[in-house]
Amino acid sequence: MSHHMKIKDLREKSKDDLLKKLTEYKKELSQLRVVQQTGGAEARLGRIRPIRKSIARILTVLNQNERRNLKKFYSDGKMRSKMPKVLRTKLTHRRRLALKDNEKNRKTLHQLRQAHKYPKRVYAVRI
Template sequence: MVSFTFSVISSIVKAHELRNISKAELMKQLSDLKQELSALRVNQASSATAPKLARISVVRKSIARVLTVIQQQQRSEMKAFYAGKKYKPLDIRPKKTRAIRRRMTKSEINKKTERQRKKAAHFPKANFVVLA
């Protein structure tokens, strides 16, 4: 029982290790894990031992980790590509809330018409001092 636990722990894929691997190697590792999962599923159908069946969940989680790292890398590449661009894909834009996204920008708020500018220039705010 102890040796089984050790064998499972040694084969768990760690996300921080995957981030240092190139995309081609990640894809290769993903295909290897998928092949291993299909082999385990065949063993499951042919009534294999319990340790091999327990490994299915470990392999599935490893596949999920690899896919997650691939997705994170793609998103970071997209963010870098669209960094200085005027228009960005919706999933790269900041989410915030619907109200905040529709709010006017600072420049839009501060814009004034010609008439407003003239009125502000000719009639400045009067400051009165109250003598008590």
């Protein structure tokens, strides 16, 4: 049985197939662990690492699919504000702490009074 499956092939499979494959690999891994403890054949022990890697690949694909589906669920208008932080797009520290547009455009009371007191002059130019 080939233990190395490509991620591309795993992404095409359904969730049920992936879970079935995962249980198979976990069962085989536990059998190999028993063989390892009893001091079994060295040839079989070399298969532990590839099986562990395959389990990791399957779990990675399952987690990516789950995250993609959750992002899709939260992306519509009503749920957008309730999206968990772990699903939001990552920003740099600078972008996270940057002022929002409404914060940038806020004016102090003094600035508002001055703007009202001295409005911007508009000149009409004849051609």
